[in-house]
Amino acid sequence: MSIITSILSTLVALEFVYIFYLETLATNSDSTARVFKMSKEELSKPSINTLFKNQGVYNLLIGLLILVALFIYPSVTWLGLLLGYVILVAIYGGLTSDKMIILKQGGLAILALLSLIFL
Secondary structure: OOHHHHHHHHHHHHHHHHHHHHHHHOOOOHHHHHHOOOOHHHHHOHHHHHHHHHHHHHHHHHHHHHHHHHHHOOOHHHHHHHHHHHHHHHHHHHHHOOOOHHHHHHHHHHHHHHHHHHO
16 A cells, blocks of 8 residues: 555545544534534534534544554555545535535545555
């Protein structure tokens, strides 16, 4: 696995840890409201708050699994599957919510997967 793949994949993992932080620990913050284009009042609703915290845990686990596939049990296969998963979720988000999600959430993962395949 190339150093470029390792760097890009680590950045993808850190992105998902940051999403976890926004969704789970800073749910009602100005930053979360700005990133997700929602009002703080809407984020304070119990149902939204619970959903965000749940999604945040999923995002943390994705980030941690990428790091495991990179550094603890290095596996090109698992890293490729995880990056593919991130890309598919970003495409789904782009189709159902905001087209920019494909680039914002999937851009680094696309670059990382391309580097995994070609470098």
